[in-house]
Amino acid sequence: MPISIQLKLSNPADFQLMSRGETHYVAALQTKPGELLALQQACAETWAGLTPILEVLGPRSPGSQPFSRARVNGWIGRLAKAVGTHPIYLDRLRLAPDHPAESPGGPIPVLAAIHAAARRRQIVFVPVLHLGDATATQRQVAESAAVDGRGLALRVPLLDTAVAGGRSFPSLIQETLNAVEVEVVGADLLMDLRQLPDDAEVRVDDLASMVDALVSIGQWRNVVLLGTAMPMSLGGGVVDAGTIGRRRRTEWLVWLALRRSRVSRVPIYGDYAIQNPDPPLDAADGQIPLGMRAxxxxxxxxxxxxxxxxxxxxxxxxxxxxxxCKLLVEQPEFAGREFSWGDREVADCADGTCEPGWEDHWRGAGTSHHLRFVVNQLAGLA
Structure with a gap:
């Protein structure tokens, strides 16, 4: 049954997040300290070509009690400090959207609490709905789309197209848009390849056919293709200890091939920056194995x-x-101290002018360099 919501007078189709069109960049980032620091340190030129998907990362063991207002406000406060007034997609990760959260009027779903907190912080966000989300979650996202007038983004697992009940994939997507009463022209399509394993061959013609099928649903406001080749762990022969590994950016190469194909609409490039889609191990939770190497x-x-x-x-x-860091600055690919905040951190650590940090710091430094590099890389294709 469709959800009856009074839409805001502004037209979601007019709200644009992608100032550079096909050569804009979308990065899916978790709300870990390093990634938030990378965004906070990003220069204006990087932000001009970037729209991040911020995935609010929930605790590994949430328990059954409602999340406190202070906890939710802490999540969003740190996010607001990182993104300022820049528009973002707002998503969640490892967080059940219907888990209770405290509010002045009593417990509400945590996703609703996150959206309300973001609104109070004046974060310019487009809510993300996942294909297959429960009706209650659809209602929460529909309410945010109605209140803010910016439409929504629908995140679709592109390589997992099994649909129950004999329905086609496009028909399920259309049913979802109908349920939240958002027209396709006011919605963004986030097609997600997630991790591309080393042994998986992505046939560009087949991928183009899948993209064409979803694009044919209507005139989406934006269409994005996400993916990464970065594995969850570097052990097991991925990068040998004491060496400098070089991993192919398969997601970038696939997108370039798709751009050269006969696909009806070239999607905007997106990736997971330098991380795997799943949350990394966390030393604070005692998850780092003794054999882990920096x-x-x-x-x-x-x-x-x-x-x-x-x-x-x-x-x-x-x-x-x-x-x-000393090894990295000696590589011919090192872009130089002034390229990004992350590059300055690497150079300063290498020459001894700053103390080395832990994992989160270098996650941030690598992400900072990556965001700047990809924005420049895409701008070079314009």
Missing amino acids: AIRYTHETVTIIPRAKAPRHEEGREQYRQL
Whole structure:
């Protein structure tokens, strides 16, 4: 049954997040400290070509009690500090949208609490709805779309197209848009490949056919293709300890091939920056295994350069990151100290003018470089 909501007078189709069209960039980022710091330090030129998807990362063990107002406000306060007035997509990760959260009027779904907190902070956001979300979640996203007048984004798992009940994939998408009473011209389509395994061959013609089928639903406001080749872990032979690995940026190469194909509408390029779609292990939760080794991920044209420490993290501590920085600045691909905040951190750590941080800091430095690099890379195609 459609959800009856009084829409705001503004037209969602007129709200634009992508100032550079096909050569704009969408990065799916978790609300981890490093990624938020990278956004906070991003220069105006980077923001001009970037629209991030911010995934509010919930706790690994949420329990059954409502999230406190202070906790939700803390999540959104840190996010607001990072993005300022820049428009974003607002999503969630490892967070059940119907988990209760405190409010002055009693418990409400945490997704509704997140949207309300973001609104109070004057964050310019487009809410993200996942294909297959429950009716209650659809209602929460529909309410935000109605209140703010910016439409919504529908996130679709592109390689998982099995649909129950004999319905086609496009028909399920249209049913979802009908349920939230948002027309396709006021919606963004986020097609998500997630991780592309090393042994998976993506046939560009087949991918183009899938994109064409979803684009044919109507005149989407924006169409985005997300993906990454970055695995969850660098162990197991992905990058040997004590070496400098180079991982192919398969998601970038696939998008370039799709751009050259006969696809009816070239999607905007999107990725997961330097991380896997799933949350990383967290030292604060005691999840870091003793054998874990430090690494820094550094984006270049078609590869990610990854210097990885020889000894385990617990033996050498933060100092091993200084050695990795020294290795990185010696590589011909190093863009120089002035390229981004992340590059300055690498250079300063290498020459001893600052102390090395832990994982979150270097996650932020690598993300900072990546965002600037990809925005420049796309601008070069215009």
